[in-house]
Each structure stands twice: as structure tokens, then as C-alpha cells.
Amino acid sequence: xxxxxxxxxxxxxxxxxxxxxxxxxxxxxxxxxxxxxxxxxxxxxxxxxxxxxxxxxxxxxxxxxxxxxxxxxxxxxxxxxxxxxxxxxxxxxxxxxxxxxxxxxxxxxxxxxxxxxxxxxxxxxxxxxxxxxxxxxxxxxxxxxxxxxxxxxxxxxxxxxxxxxxxxxxxxxxxxxxxxxxxxxxxxxxxxxxxxxxxxxxxxxxxxxxxxxxxxxxxxxxxxxxxxxxxxxxxxxxxxxxxxxxxxxxxxxxxxxxxxxxxxxxxxxxxxxxxxxxxxxxxxxxxxxxxxxxxxxxxxxxxxxxxxxxxxxxxxxxxxxxxxxxxxxxxxxxxxxxxxxxxxxx
Amino acid sequence: xxxxxxxxxxxxxxxxxxxxxxxxxxxxxxxxxxxxxxxxxxxxxxxxxxxxxxxxxxxxxxxxxxxxxxxxxxxxxxxxxxxxxxxxxxxxxxxxxxxxxxxxxxxxxxxxxxxxxxxxxxxxxxxxxxxxxxxxxxxxxxxxxxxxxxxxxxxxxxxxxxxxxxxxxxxxxxxxxxxxxxxxxxxxxxxxxxxxxxxxxxxxxxxxxxxxxxxxxxxxxxxxxxxxxxxxxxxxxxxxxxxxxxxxxxxx
Numbered sequence: 001x002x003x004x005x006x007x008x009x010x011x012x013x014x015x016x017x018x019x020x021x022x023x024x025x026x027x028x029x030x031x032x033x034x035x036x037x038x039x040x041x042x043x044x045x046x047x048x049x050x051x052x053x054x055x056x057x058x059x060x061x062x063x064x065x066x067x068x069x070x071x072x073x074x075x076x077x078x079x080x081x082x083x084x085x086x087x088x089x090x091x092x093x094x095x096x097x098x099x100x101x102x103x104x105x106x107x108x109x110x111x112x113x114x115x116x117x118x119x120x121x122x123x124x125x126x127x128x129x130x131x132x133x134x135x136x137x138x139x140x141x142x143x144x145x146x147x148x149x150x151x152x153x154x155x156x157x158x159x160x161x162x163x164x165x166x167x168x169x170x171x172x173x174x175x176x177x178x179x180x181x182x183x184x185x186x187x188x189x190x191x192x193x194x195x196x197x198x199x200x201x202x203x204x205x206x207x208x209x210x211x212x213x214x215x216x217x218x219x220x221x222x223x224x225x226x227x228x229x230x231x232x233x234x235x236x237x238x239x240x241x242x243x244x245x246x247x248x249x250x251x252x253x254x255x256x257x258x259x260x261x262x263x264x265x266x267x268x269x270x271x272x273x274x275x276x277x278x279x280x281x282x283x284x285x286x287x288x289x290x291x292x293x294x295x296x297x298x299x300x301x302x303x304x305x306x307x308x309x310x311x312x313x314x315x316x317x318x319x320x321x322x323x324x325x326x327x328x329x330x331x332x333x334x335x336x337x338x339x340x341x342x343x344x345x346x
Numbered sequence: 347x348x349x350x351x352x353x354x355x356x357x358x359x360x361x362x363x364x365x366x367x368x369x370x371x372x373x374x375x376x377x378x379x380x381x382x383x384x385x386x387x388x389x390x391x392x393x394x395x396x397x398x399x400x401x402x403x404x405x406x407x408x409x410x411x412x413x414x415x416x417x418x419x420x421x422x423x424x425x426x427x428x429x430x431x432x433x434x435x436x437x438x439x440x441x442x443x444x445x446x447x448x449x450x451x452x453x454x455x456x457x458x459x460x461x462x463x464x465x466x467x468x469x470x471x472x473x474x475x476x477x478x479x480x481x482x483x484x485x486x487x488x489x490x491x492x493x494x495x496x497x498x499x500x501x502x503x504x505x506x507x508x509x510x511x512x513x514x515x516x517x518x519x520x521x522x523x524x525x526x527x528x529x530x531x532x533x534x535x536x537x538x539x540x541x542x543x544x545x546x547x548x549x550x551x552x553x554x555x556x557x558x559x560x561x562x563x564x565x566x567x568x569x570x571x572x573x574x575x576x577x578x579x580x581x582x583x584x585x586x587x588x589x590x591x592x593x594x595x596x597x598x
């Protein structure tokens with residue numbers, strides 16, 4: 001405010017020197033590349049972890065069995081981990097901006113529970129339903145559950161930081177109880193746990209390809225990154241900038257719900273991921289989604305790869321479901337993060 | 347010019363803005379004053395299409411705000427509300443950059459970049475450009491928001507309590523800047539402000555509201571009289587002329 005004269009930038013002069021590059025931008029690109037390399041390395045490790053031996057020399061020697069195993073089981077599994085990890089983390093990030101609260105993600109506000117209820121309903125009503133139908137119904141239920149959460153939030157008198165996640169957890173709890181009740185009645189508790197606890201051990205060629213849908217949804221989220229960032233500033237800011245806040249919220253609702261539904265149907269719920277990854281990325285790089293989405297995607301993929309590898313090796317040759325590893329690891333990291341934030345604010 | 351035609355807004359039976367009709371001239375600084383609950387902020391929100399009105403019409407520079415696409419309005423009018431609870435970790439530069447969104451659609455050109463740098467310079471934020479909003483003081487954050495709407499480079503600028511969170515030095519600098527925006531760049535600035543003396547010293551026109559009704563409108567000389575202010579605020583305010591400005595004394 002010290003400059004005495006206002007300079008309206010003249011349209012004519014296009015001095016390239018003035019169009020300053022963001023300081024530190026090249027460095028960040030380098031980091032992003034290094035991060036990608038790290039995730040690729042984890043993916044490579046993931047390809048060679050398992051009960052049956054698949055080793056590099058075997059592959060090089062043209063061992064047909066090893067190659068089959070690689071293509072039928074290991075590659076699909078690794079791809080599934082990367083796709084689901086990326087998408088769930090990004091869905092968490094989008095949801096946090098939508099409700100302007102850091103402590104929510106699809107599995108803590110009823111989205112995942114609703115999707116599970118949807119699959120259960122199809123399974124009971126049409127036991128022979130094709131997976132696409134199951135996924136579709138799960139998607140519709142997830143949309144409904146998430147919309148309900150948003151509607152409840154809209155009616156809360158004051159937006160209390162703690163109230164938002166509590167409302168989500170309560171809503172998720174109610175929907176989850178209904179689901180468990182019906183699963184119990186129809187003797188489907190065993191099946192239910194397949195969707196509630198994420199597990200990549202069943203992933204084979206032909207059973208994961210639907211996850212490419214979430215890749216498309218995640219990309220859509222990235223393309224709308226600016227919109228979600230602005231929506232995170234609030235309805236007034238969004239309207240002032242000439243954007244339709246409700247339309248952005250609807251887009252977010254669809255992306256988050258469908259990602260959750262597809263992931264739950266194919267590999268089961270992946271808890272905590274959407275909570276911790278966006279929070280870590282936010283602390284490190286901030287919330288401008290243009291920058292945060294790539295990092296969230298990388299961290300998401302890397303974290304699930306790591307957890308899946310741990311799950312496969314910790315009591316080899318048996319497997320621990322990845323959801324379990326993530327709960328333990330994720331909860332620990334998140335707790336540490338919360339304590340750190342408190343220290344920072346104190 | 348902003349034309350306001352019998353604009354009305356009620357919240358659950360209580361009329362907050364009651365059939366306000368007036369014209370705010372193009373160019374210059376217009377201040378809206380009045381006691382708490384007079385409907386000042388609501389009126390500003392109605393004018394800027396942030397809140398839908400129950401009845402009435404508003405046009406800004408000939409654009410009917412009810413019919414003009416929001417994106418087009420965003421190029422001629424910028425509004426900053428009073429309460430801005432931003433929980434996001436956004437860098438000052440990025441926030442100010444979003445002010446260019448109506449023009450750039452998310453793909454800033456060198457021209458947009460210049461507007462962003464100029465706006466940050468105006469508000470003394472250049473040093474803080476790469477800081478996160480949550481690392482700033484309340485006053486710095488307020489300046490960052492103002493820089494964002496300034497970068498929007500609109501002919502009309504609506505600010506709800508722009509002095510919020512600012513200390514005396516920054517308040518005076520903010521008002522001087524608002525004055526310069528009108529004088530040097532020909533912008534029309536409408537502010538909601540509590541301090542009648544700032545309104546008196548820096549505005550061309552003052553609108554005085556009370557209980558949702560526009561009760562007085564005029565130049566500072568016309569509004570800054572004991573009779574008018576008693577009518578608006580229900581207290582006796584002595585008016586002194588200091589250095590050519592009419593100052594209300596109401597502290598004791």
C-alpha cells in the first residue's frame with residue numbers, strides 16, 4: 001500500500017521478464033519426478049513379492065510360467081493398488097475442500113458405508129447381478145449418502161470444525177449399522193467384510209479393470225482442480241469469481257461418490273488414506289489443488305503400495321489385508337499429525 | 347452507476363432490507379453507514395448477487411444482476427464480504443491469482459501475472475507472496491483478500507468493512523488506497539463502514555441505513571450533521587470541522 005501511484009498494467013507491453021516464474025517451481029518439478037520414480041520402484045517391488053517365485057532372471061530367461069503369473073496376477077494387482085490408492089486419496093482431498101474441513105474423507109462421512117449398503121441390497125435382491133450393476137447401485141447409494149451428509153451440514157447452525165467430522169461419523173455409523181443388520185439377517189456378514197476391509201489379494205486379470213474408471217474420475221478431478229480450490233474458499237468467493245458454487249459441489253459429489261463406489265466394489269474400502277494423505281500434502285505443499293492433486297495422487301499410490309507390500313510380507317506366506325495395515329499405520333501417522341498441528345497452534 | 351430498485355430481503359419473517367431504492371453514481375467512493383443490524387451488509391450482498399433478493403431489481407453499469415451471467419458480472423464487479431473463514435493453506439500469490447479467474451479461466455497470461463504483481467504491490471504483500479494464509483496476521487490476511495478483488499480489475503468494487511482487522515496505520519492506508527482507486531483509476535467503490543469519520547473524510551456519497559430502510563443519502567457535508575446522525579444512530583454526536591473535514595465526536 002506504500003506505492004503512491006496506481007499502475008494499471010498496460011495491455012500493450014508484454015515484457016516476458018515481468019512474467020516471473022514462480023520461485024522454486026523447477027525444484028518442485030524435480031521433486032515430483034523423484035516421487036514418481038520412488039512410486040515406480042515400489043511398484044516394481046510389488047511385482048516381485050508373492051508366494052510363487054517370479055524373479056528377474058526367470059523372466060529374462062523367458063520362463064513362460066513366470067510371465068503368465070506376472071500378467072495374470074502381479075501386474076493387475078500392482079495396477080489395482082496404484083489406481084485405487086491414487087483415486088481414494090484424491091477423493092479425500094476433494095471432499096475436504098467441498099466441506100471446508102480437514103478431518104473428513106469418504107469413509108468417515110457415510111459415503112463408503114452407503115456404497116456397501118448398495119452392494120448388499122443388490123446382492124440380496126439379485127444374487128446373480130453382474131458386477132457392473134452392483135457398482136451402479138453402489139454408486140447411487142454413495143451419491144445419496146453423501147448428499148445426505150452435505151444436506152445435514154447445510155442445516156447445522158454454525159460450522160464448528162469438530163462438529164463436521166462428528167456428524168459424518170455418526171451418519172456413517174447409522175448407515176453402517178443398517179448394513180450390518182441386513183447382512184446379519186441374510187447371512188452375508190462374511191461377504192460384507194470383503195467390501196469393508198480393502199484387500200488386493202483377490203485381484204486377477206479380468207477382475208480389476210473397472211478400476212480404470214476411477215483413473216478417469218481422478219483425472220476429471222485434476223482438470224477441475226482450480227474450481228475445487230475456489231470452492232474451498234467458500235460460496236461467496238466462488239460466486240464473486242463468477243463460478244457456480246452449487247455446480248462445483250455437485251461435480252465433487254459425483255466424483256467422490258463414484259470413486260468410492262467403484263473402489264469398494266472392486267477391492268473393498270481403503271480407510272484413512274483419504275484422510276492422512278491430503279493432510280500430509282497440505283502441510284507440505286498447501287491446498288492449491290493444481291499442485292496438491294499430483295502430490296496427493298503420488299503419496300496415495302505410494303502409501304497403499306507400501307502397505308500392500310507390508311501386508312504380503314509381514315507373515316509370509318500368508319497375507320494380512322491391506323486395509324488392516326493401513327488402519328494401523330494410517331491411524332498412527334494421523335495421530336502424530338494431529339499432535340504436531342496442536343503443537344504448532346499452541 | 348448502480349441502480350437499486352425497491353430491493354427487499356426478509357429472513358424468516360424479519361425484513362432486513364426494506365424496499366430500498368436509490369442510485370449510486372459511477373465513479374467515486376460511496377459509504378454505507380448505519381447502526382448494527384441496519385441491513386448494510388445484506389444490501390451489499392444483494393447488490394452483488396451473493397444473496398438472492400426477495401423482490402426488486404439491481405443493475406450495475408446497465409447489467410441486470412438477475413439476468414447477466416455470473417461470469418460476466420465478475421468482470422465488472424468484485425465483492426469482498428466481511429467474514430472470510432478460510433481454512434485452506436493457500437499461498438498469498440495463489441489467492442490473489444484467483445482474482446484473475448474471471449479473465450483467465452485458470453490459464454493466466456503474462457498480462458494476468460502483471461495484475462497479480464501490481465495488486466500485491468498495492469497492498470504491501472510482495473514480501474509475503476509465498477507465505478501461506480494461515481501463517482499471516484489478521485490484518486495481513488485482510489490485505490490479501492483485498493488484493494485478490496483488486497486483481498480482479500473490475501470497474502465496481504464492493505467492500506464490506508474493509509478496515510476489519512486493520513490497525514490505525516493500515517486503516518488509513520486502506521482508505522487512501524480506496525480513494526486513489528476512485529480518483530486515479532476511475533473505479534466505483536462502495537464500502538460498508540462503521541467509522542463515520544472515515545466515511546466523512548474519504549467518501550463522495552454516504553448512504554445511511556436504519557432498520558433495513560435507507561433513511562438518508564447525501565454528501566458528507568449533508569450527512570455529517572447532528573440532526574441526521576441522531577436520526578440514524580439515536581445518539582447525540584457533536585460535529586467539529588477539522589482541516590476541512592467534518593468529524594463526529596461521540597466518545598464521551
